[in-house]
Amino acid sequence: MGIGEIFIILIPIFFVIILGYMAGNFNVFDKESSKGINTLVTKFALPAHLFVGVTTTPRDVLLAQWPFMIALILGIFVFYFVVFLVTKFGxxxxxSNAAMFSLNSAQPTFAFMGIPVLGSLFGAEAVAVPIAVTGIVVNALLDPTATIMGTIAQREKAENENMVRVVAKTFAHGLREPLALVPLIAVILTLLGFHAPGLLADSFNEIGDVTSGVALFAVGVTVGIRKVSFNIPAFSIAFLKTIVQPALMFLIAWAMGSPLKTQQC
Incomplete structure (x- = not known):
């Protein structure tokens, strides 16, 4: 796939983002209505889309992706802790600030950009499993870890509340998030040999198929209703998220023996 082809594929994506930006900038949507769009994507549309994508994937195909899945988990978690240690001690x-900076640097924008961008480049079916695994890692592991770091930073609360209970409640809350729970159920069912029948897949797709367009529109609205500012921390997070983390994940995937197909790109 050449640069020109990729550019043509990305034009509709940027069109929808710009459309959403104009809607937010001209006050067609406010913060409350923007939250509604985000909720539609993260709690309904994307979980439904991922459930179908995973449960229509053959079990052997899912098992064959274990090196990539491990690379994905390590690429998110290892990167988070490296950034955390550098910002905290370096x-x-x-x-609290180190935990937040690290979370913003390591948390992928899979919910809003994964399906639209990667799905357009490689096909929605091909990216369903990686995005589902990312949802489990981020919502069930990464976000709770950052939350616990922030809780520890609040000295009074940490002293007055049992930390074991805080940890258990935080991870349980993360696991209940649809972007963690639904893909996890789908992965377990697929490993047990379940394959979503046509009627079930069609039912979930009624809401899941809106994921791409609504997610991109939501990105534009979110940017449009807020005042965008440029500073060193923002540029640092952007650099870490778009350059350093992908390079690290590539190296981990290569070391794990994950097949890296580049001949068609």
Whole structure:
């Protein structure tokens, strides 16, 4: 796939984002209505889309992706803790700021950009499993870890509340999120040999098929209703998220023996 082909594929994506930006910038949507769009994507449309994508994937195909899945988990978690340690001890951030900066740097924007961008480039079916695994890792592991770091940073709360209970409640809450729970159920069912029948898949797709367009529109609206500012932390997070983390994940995937197909790109 050449650069020109990729550019043509991405034009409709940027069109929808710009459309959403104009809607937010001209106050067609406000913060509350924007939250509604985001909720539609993260709690209904994308979980339904991922459920169908995973449960229509053959069990042997899912098992064959284990090196990539491990690389994905390590690429998110290892990167988070490396950034956390560097910002905490190298740049002397306090615990709360280090946890937040690391989360923003390591958390992939899979919910809003994964299906639209990667699905357009490689096909929605091909990226359903990686995005589902990402949803489990982010919502059930990464976000709770960052939340616990922030809780520890609040000294009074940490002293007055049992930390074991805090940890258990935080991870349980993350696991209940649709972007973690639904893909996890789908993966377990697929490993047990379940394959979604046509009627079930069609039913989920009624809401799941709106994921791509609504997610892109939501990105535009979110940017449009907020005042965008450029500063060193913002550029640092963008650099880490778009350059350093993908390079790290590529190296981990290569080391794990994951097939890296580049001949068609």
């Amino acid at each position: 740049f002397k951030f306090n615990l």
